[in-house]
Amino acid sequence: ELKVEQNPLFLSMQEGKNYTIYCNYSTTSDRLYWYRQDPGKSLESLFVLLSNGAVKQEGRLMASLDTKARLSTLHITAAVHDLSATYFCAVALDDKIIFGKGTRLHILP
């Protein structure tokens, strides 16, 4: 059974700091997605990672995928308040897609 775990589930950090959100999953997959959700809003796609070693960057966010370790990371560089949101990873396998519970990121000015 495919399981997806994110950690931490809640993160409060200062502006300007770096941090990493982790997404671990239980069964080999090479399709992983990162989404962002602002409070009261819907989900917005950030990254689609489709192979081992894939790395994608957009602004202060960088996502990577290690299929052998069954791990994806979302790294935040020099955080700014606008990045406060909940971040979800989702893993696809066969005919299933499983979302993590989300990481609520709160960036303090």
Added chain:
Amino acid sequence: DVKVTQSSRYLVKRTGEKVFLECVQDMDHENMFWYRQDPGLGLRLIYFSYDVKMKEKGDIPEGYSVSREKKERFSLILESASTNQTSMYLCASSLAPLTGTREQYFGPGTRLTVT
């Protein structure tokens, strides 16, 4: 820009009522999805559709049905609403199938309360 719209942002229904949640996308996507989002549980897939008149069960289809009569429209139906169906419902569409290589585009969500 892809636009996915949902018929209501907030809905309050009584137990036993039949409830229709409508979703429309304007990008000619073949694939559409219905999820529910609950605190601490993340998103869970209810049903999805690869084509008109085609539907597939997701992880939690019990108590729900769907209809896809036109490519742009995907409806979620609660045959007899129950309080445990109180949730945020999110519709999504994509160029790719469920486990494909493209992202999903989500609608704004419908917060349904069943009393």
